[in-house]
Amino acid sequence: MNLLSYTSLASYWSAVEVETNIIVFMNLLGAMLLGLVVGYERSFHGRAAGMRTYGLVCMASAALVVIVGYPGYWYGGHLGATVATADPTRVIQGIVTGVGFLGAGVIMKEGFSISGLTTAASIWASSAIGILLGVGFYAAGILLALLSAASMMWMSRLERWLPSHPAVAIVMCFRKGFAPREDVLNRVALERGYQLADGSIAISYRDGQPEWRFVAVAVDKDAAAPLTALANELAKFDGVESFTISHARN
Numbered sequence: 001m002n003l004l005s006y007t008s009l010a011s012y013w014s015a016v017e018v019e020t021n022i023i024v025f026m027n028l029l030g031a032m033l034l035g036l037v038v039g040y041e042r043s044f045h046g047r048a049a050g051m052r053t054y055g056l057v058c059m060a061s062a063a064l065v066v067i068v069g070y071p072g073y074w075y076g077g078h079l080g081a082t083v084a085t086a087d088p089t090r091v092i093q094g095i096v097t098g099v100g101f102l103g104a105g106v107i108m109k110e111g112f113s114i115s116g117l118t119t120a121a122s123i124w125a126s127s128a129i130g131i132l133l134g135v136g137f138y139a140a141g142i143l144l145a146l147l148s149a150a151s152m153m154w155m156s157r158l159e160r161w162l163p164s165h166p167a168v169a170i171v172m173c174f175r176k177g178f179a180p181r182e183d184v185l186n187r188v189a190l191e192r193g194y195q196l197a198d199g200s201i202a203i204s205y206r207d208g209q210p211e212w213r214f215v216a217v218a219v220d221k222d223a224a225a226p227l228t229a230l231a232n233e234l235a236k237f238d239g240v241e242s243f244t245i246s247h248a249r250n
Contacts, residue, residue, distance in 0.1 A: 008076065009076075011076040011077055012076040014076075014077075016073065016077070017073055017076065017077065020070050020073045023066075023070075024063070024066050024067065024070075027062050027063075027066045027133050027134060028059050028062055028063055028066075030062075030133055030138065030141075031058045031059045031061070031062035031063075031129065031130045031133045031134070031141075032055045032056075032058060032059040033055075034058055034126075034129050034133070034141060034142065034145035035051075035054040035055040035056070035057060035058025035059060035126050035129065035130070035145075036051045036054065036055045037145050037146075037149055038054050038058070038122060038125070038126050038129070038145055038148045038149050038152075039051035039052070039053060039054025039055060039126070040149070041122075041149055041152045041153050042054065042119055042122065042152070047119050049106055049119050049123060053123065054122070054123065054126045057099060057102070057123055057126045057127050057130065058126040058127065058129050058130040058133075059130060060130065061095050061099070061126075061127040061128075061129075061130025061131050061134065062130035062131070062133045062134040063130075063134070064091050064094075064095055064134070065088060065091055065092060065095070065130070065131050065134025065135055066133075066134040066135075068086040068087075068088045068091050068134075069086075069088070069134075069135070069136075071086045088135065092131055095127055095130075095131060096124075096127065099123060099124055099127040100124065102123060103119075103120030103121070103123045103124050104120065106119045106120050106123070107120050118152060122148055122152060125144065125148045126145075126148070128144060129141050129144050129145050129148070132144060163221070164221055165217050165218050165219070165221065166217075166218050166221050166224070166247065167197065167215050167216065167217045167218070167247070167248040168194070168215070168216050168218075168227060168230065168245055168246065168247055168248055169213075169214075169215055169245070169246050169247070169248040170212075170213070170214055170215070170216060170234075170243065170244070170245050171211065171212070171213045171243060171244040171245075172211070172212045172213075172234070172240055172242075172243045173206075173209055173210075173211045173240070173241050173242045173243065174209060174210045174211070174212070174239050174240060174241060175209065175239055175240075175241045176207075176208045176209050177208075178210065178239035179210075180210060180212060180239065182196075182201065185212075185214075189216050190219075192224065192225040192229075192230065192233070193218055193219055193220060193223045193224030193225055194216040194217060194218055194219065194224055194225075195216065195217055195219055196214055196215070196216055196217075197214070197215040197216065197217050200213075200214045200215040201213070201214040202214070209241065215248050227245060227246075227247065230245060231243075231245050
């Protein structure tokens with residue numbers, strides 16, 4: 001068969017092929033729109049991965065899955081019965097693995113703080129939305145998109161309302177010759193509503209200056225001193241030459 005003949009080329013635009021392309025197109029359009037819904041929350045809060053990232057991930061995932069459902073129409077239907085039955089589970093496995101690497105790229109660790117976990121998880125969820133649409137579970141895909149967006153928008157408010165023990169990461173650099181004591185540090189932290197997290201203390205020396213890194217966990221989030229108050233008090237402590245204090249986010 002001459003694949004460059006008019007008949008062979010026209011088969012790509014046959015009625016059946018066009019109908020299949022329309023079905024694929026509707027899946028891609030729906031996946032992109034749902035991806036944009038999830039990505040808007042990240043974009044609104046200034047995250048690196050925004051609407052474009054989520055829309056592309058969701059749409060590409062749907063594309064890879066939906067084409068597996070029409071192997072008989074691949075290459076204009078020229079292969080016909082010689083095309084083996086495609087296995088969607090293998091494609092889904094590849095998508096989940098590939099998007100996992102993409103999500104890992106947005107996770108950042110700085111000291112005791114880890115950021116990007118929510119973004120990574122939501123990118124992974126957007127690929128699942130695309131997969132659901134690709135296999136025809138439209139209602140489930142829409143529901144997952146709405147639940148993902150709602151979780152990112154309102155779950156943080158629920159976390160703030162529920163009882164919790166927020167933590168702060170502290171790095172203290174003492175002057176040369178000063179010998180800090182852990183029991184004194186524990187006592188000072190308790191007076192301000194915090195306690196040192198077990199096993200979090202890391203001690204190093206730079207040019208003869210001791211540097212302590214640790215995490216302090218609030219005993220009661222309503223009674224614990226705010227971050228600004230802790231910073232003002234640390235600036236007055238005897239022996240402290242410099243310090244860094246931040247929320248131990250994860």
